Amino acid sequence: MQTLGKFIVIEGLEGAGKSTAVSIVSELIKNAGHSLVNTREPGGTPMAEAIRECVKGNWPTEKVTIEAELLLMYAARAQLVQNIILPNLEQGNWVLGDRHDMSSQAYQGGGRQIDIEMIEALRTITLKDFRPDFTLYLDVDPEEGLNRARGRGELDRIEQEHLSFFERTRARYLALANEDKNCVIINTMQSIEGVHQDIQSAITQYMEQ
Numbered sequence: 466m467q468t469l470g471k472f473i474v475i476e477g478l479e480g481a482g483k484s485t486a487v488s489i490v491s492e493l494i495k496n497a498g499h500s501l502v503n504t505r506e507p508g509g510t511p512m513a514e515a516i517r518e519c520v521k522g523n524w525p526t527e528k529v530t531i532e533a534e535l536l537l538m539y540a541a542r543a544q545l546v547q548n549i550i551l552p553n554l555e556q557g558n559w560v561l562g563d564r565h566d567m568s569s570q571a572y573q574g575g576g577r578q579i580d581i582e583m584i585e586a587l588r589t590i591t592l593k594d595f596r597p598d599f600t601l602y603l604d605v606d607p608e609e610g611l612n613r614a615r616g617r618g619e620l621d622r623i624e625q626e627h628l629s630f631f632e633r634t635r636a637r638y639l640a641l642a643n644e645d646k647n648c649v650i651i652n653t654m655q656s657i658e659g660v661h662q663d664i665q666s667a668i669t670q671y672m673e674q
């Protein structure tokens with residue numbers, strides 16, 4: 466799908482440093498003279514934000530099924546892509562996403578072990594052939610990422626999963642990132658300055674090409 470603007474996505478496990486990456490990349494895009502819209506997933510429209518609350522929340526009297534979780538992620542994505550992302554790209558604005566479809570592939574496909582064909586089918590229904598122009602995958606060891614996330618306060622429903630869930634999620638992330646020619650992997654197991662420098666050079670290189 467050809468649009469005037471570009472859709473850039475930041476992906477990674479909790480505590481990978483996505484929030485800081487979003488600030489750095491936003492600054493670089495704006496400094497290059499593009500108007501920028503920031504999004505987050507799940508979320509980014511009133512209805513998608515309500516879905517975010519629903520899917521991250523704890524439901525003490527019922528089990529949240531993996532199918533419901535998957536469908537909610539795609540419901541939120543459909544709202545965001547059709548109402549915000551595509552109209553902005555068509556107007557020539559750039560969009561920077563804090564997470565997008567790779568998260569579902571990694572968390573629901575890798576972590577929850579949902580059949581890849583089922584996820585592909587949902588992706589086709591929801592997104593047709595829409596894909597990010599460029600993705601930065603921030604790679605972190607799950608234990609380290611969770612420790613960083615814990616330092617910020619209470620963990621949500623998904624963050625409370627067992628470490629093995631995040632190990633499977635990371636493995637799927639790495640596999641997807643390695644096979645995607647429009648994705649750069651950033652090693653975040655280094656100094657914050659080093660991470661920032663790598664992010665900066667990946668985005669600068671993308672914008673110069």
Ligand code: Z5A
Binds near residue numbers: 477506507573653
């Ligand atoms: N989810 C899903 O399952 N399927 C989907 O399709 C989608 C999402 C779209 C969204 O939660 C949840 O939904 C998420 C995946 C799932 N759940 N889990 N688990 P969210 O958006 O609220 O949470 P998050 O995306 O996981 O954000 P986060 O925890 O805030 O992660 P972050 O933004 O990457 O972390 P950060 O705030 O930038 O950094 C955390 C702390 O680490 C902070 O204090 C930093 O200063 C510190 N930090 C960062 N980098 C470093 C380095 N390099 N060294 C030392 N310390 C660092």
